[in-house]
Amino acid sequence: MDDPSLGQKLTLDDLVPEGGLVEICRSFRDLFGVEVRVVPRGQTIEQPRLPPRAAYRTAEVSYDGEVLGTLVLGPYMPSDSVVSLSLTGDAGPPPLPRMKDPTAERLLRHLASVLDVVLWSGHRAFLASRMQISSSQELHRELVAKNRALTESLERVKELDRLKSNFLGTVSHELRTPLTSILGYAEMLAEGLAGALNEEQIEFVGTIREKGQHLLSLISSVLDLSKLDAEAALVDVSEVDVGALCEGVVTAAMAGWQKRGLDVKVAIGQGVPKVRTDLERLRKVVSNLLDNAIKFTPTGGTVQVAVGVKTPPPEMQSPVGLALLAPADQLVEIAVADTGIGIAQENQPRVFDAFYQVDGSSTRQYGGTGLGLSIVKRLIESLGGRVSVSSTLGTGSTFRVELPVEPGSE
Numbered sequence: 445m446d447d448p449s450l451g452q453k454l455t456l457d458d459l460v461p462e463g464g465l466v467e468i469c470r471s472f473r474d475l476f477g478v479e480v481r482v483v484p485r486g487q488t489i490e491q492p493r494l495p496p497r498a499a500y501r502t503a504e505v506s507y508d509g510e511v512l513g514t515l516v517l518g519p520y521m522p523s524d525s526v527v528s529l530s531l532t533g534d535a536g537p538p539p540l541p542r543m544k545d546p547t548a549e550r551l552l553r554h555l556a557s558v559l560d561v562v563l564w565s566g567h568r569a570f571l572a573s574r575m576q577i578s579s580s581q582e583l584h585r586e587l588v589a590k591n592r593a594l595t596e597s598l599e600r601v602k603e604l605d606r607l608k609s610n611f612l613g614t615v616s617h618e619l620r621t622p623l624t625s626i627l628g629y630a631e632m633l634a635e636g637l638a639g640a641l642n643e644e645q646i647e648f649v650g651t652i653r654e655k656g657q658h659l660l661s662l663i664s665s666v667l668d669l670s671k672l673d674a675e676a677a678l679v680d681v682s683e684v685d686v687g688a689l690c691e692g693v694v695t696a697a698m699a700g701w702q703k704r705g706l707d708v709k710v711a712i713g714q715g716v717p718k719v720r721t722d723l724e725r726l727r728k729v730v731s732n733l734l735d736n737a738i739k740f741t742p743t744g745g746t747v748q749v750a751v752g753v754k755t756p757p758p759e760m761q762s763p764v765g766l767a768l769l770a771p772a773d774q775l776v777e778i779a780v781a782d783t784g785i786g787i788a789q790e791n792q793p794r795v796f797d798a799f800y801q802v803d804g805s806s807t808r809q810y811g812g813t814g815l816g817l818s819i820v821k822r823l824i825e826s827l828g829g830r831v832s833v834s835s836t837l838g839t840g841s842t843f844r845v846e847l848p849v850e851p852g853s854e
């Protein structure tokens with residue numbers, strides 16, 4: 445065992461619990477009427493003034509060949525009579541017990557063998573506890589080492605993540621500029637600014653514009669994500685009327701949903717409080733969810749954006765009906781429900797992953813980048829809220845966002 449304390453010399457304290465020896469000596473004295481003490485190695489005892497013939501007997505207390513102390517019996521008055529407490533003295537110090545030397549010797553041996561047994565069992569307990577301590581220390585050392593390794597890995601991962609975000613941010617930025625100009629030229633071609641195009645050319649230019657737009661929105665999403673990583677802590681908080689925000693987002697998208705022949709409504713519940721949050725981030729969340737609902741709902745379908753307040757459950761209210769929780773503990777919920785294609789149960793947990801699309805094939809029917817929901821998740825989490833989905837394949841989906849009324853109150 446590499447515990448250095450195990451290499452140290454044993455002491456009586458290691459083997460017998462504190463007070464244990466005193467108790468043994470006291471019961472011995474009560475039994476035989478003569479003082480008994482165990483003096484630990486290296487300690488001395490004060491000698492009282494004694495009558496001339498008073499005597500002591502001593503024996504070594506040792507364990508495993510090592511002297512741990514001295515067993516002292518006495519003082520007593522050697523006499524030819526049997527052991528006597530001699531309690532008939534007058535005034536002055538109590539008389540010493542009288543006993544024959546061989547009797548004193550026998551008592552000493554007897555006590556020494558009792559001590560042997562006590563020390564033996566004490567040693568076993570001592571070893572067991574030392575082993576336990578040393579194995580806990582070993583465990584603790586291992587945990588500390590693992591913890592350090594984990595912290596280092598976490599730091600490395602964070603650094604890599606930061607580098608990745610920087611890289612993505614820079615690359616996306618550099619790609620966006622030439623792409624915008626490609627799109628600009630395609631537009632000019634389509635409008636005939638460089639001369640009239642034949643049908644096939646119009647079709648080709650149309651494809652350039654369509655694919656270019658897709659690439660641009662992908663780049664913008666990647667930029668959004670990398671900006672989010674870099675600016676996670678930079679939340680611009682103000683009082684936000686969530687109902688008005690949702691109405692604004694639905695109105696702004698009107699051209700899109702009317703073209704698709706959809707019915708989109710906003711329902712604002714009673715008593716929805718204003719929320720202290722980042723207006724732009726929340727707008728982006730609602731707008732991404734609405735874009736998806738519109739995109740994945742066939743013509744004639746409906747989309748509803750419902751805003752409500754979630755109060756604490758009844759068990760958290762006092763008997764007189766007053767909420768024990770402050771309004772700050774309330775949540776505002778935005779539910780975007782559609783009657784669209786729905787998401788199978790097994791795919792639902794993955795839709796918030798970056799670049800995940802239920803239909804990931806090259807022939808998929810719906811456009812998109814697979815980044816919208818991962819941006820929603822990160823944004824809403826940066827505001828202290830959460831997002832979830834419930835959906836039935838072929839029937840529709842509901843995305844729910846819960847937001848604390850006060851930042852950090854959840």
Ligand code: ADP
Binds near residue numbers: 803818
């Ligand atoms: P995308 O750009 O593809 O819309 P998102 O991250 O926004 O990327 O969504 C990921 C995937 O989740 C989508 O490709 C789609 O398969 C599924 N999804 C998201 N919203 C809906 C919805 N309202 N109805 C059905 N499927 C949805």
